[in-house]
Amino acid sequence: MSTPEGAAEPVLFAEDGSRPWVLLFGPVLAGVGIALESLAPGGASVPLWLGVGLLVFLYTLVLVRSRRRFLRVELTPSTLVQGSTRLPMSHVSSLRPVDEEHHGIRVLGDGPVVPRRFGAVVLRLTDGTRAVAWARDAAGLRRALDDLLRARATS
Structure with missing residues (x-):
């Protein structure tokens, strides 16, 4: 899915990281x-x-700015943003089961582990590896990712 130059993609899921x-x-x-x-x-x-x-x-102010930078989550049809990490959605092939253990799997974002009080969503990437996405509302992120992957599969 490509968008015309300058046109903003719809945001399917977003979390700011901190409230102002x-x-x-x-x-x-x-x-x-x-x-x-x-x-x-x-x-x-x-x-x-x-x-x-x-x-x-x-x-x-320092806390809010850093949390907004490092704990931001945004999903668009073409990109998943986790902190300052951007993962093209073309690299995601499927979601792993909810109960799958995520320890030892590469975590997206700026830290080595899923941030405290955030839930994990395990992704299978097109190269066969797995990665862990995270959000406060992990179920909401999972639903948005699942809807996006299903829409991509039917088109």
């Missing part, structure tokens, strides 16, 4: 800290709380 609302934790912490401390004798230490809020915001 997490970035609100630092500012909310600063606001709550200022509000609670203003009730105490002596008033609030506004610069201190703003500094704490800024530090927490910067820390969560």
Whole structure:
């Protein structure tokens, strides 16, 4: 399946890696800290709380950006993206059974193992090897991959 130059492919499955609302934790912490401390004798230490809020915001910003880079999952008709790894769907021949053990099989993405709290989907590649794809919603990724492979087989 090819798309015209500049046309975006439909996204069949996607996970961002992290939610952007997490970035609100630092500012909310600063606001709550200022509000609670203003009730105490002596008033609030506004610069201190703003500094704490800024530090927490910067820390969560680094976390969110790295999680969005390394834990991103996206499936289009032509490509499966796992972190910064791109696997052409033309290299995937089938899915392995759900209960198949995936230890010792090459994991797609940037790490040596399936990320914590992510489920595994074992793929059989056209060269006969196996690879492990992963997602928080592994069943959803499996369904999207299965639908795509069935559609490719009937066309």
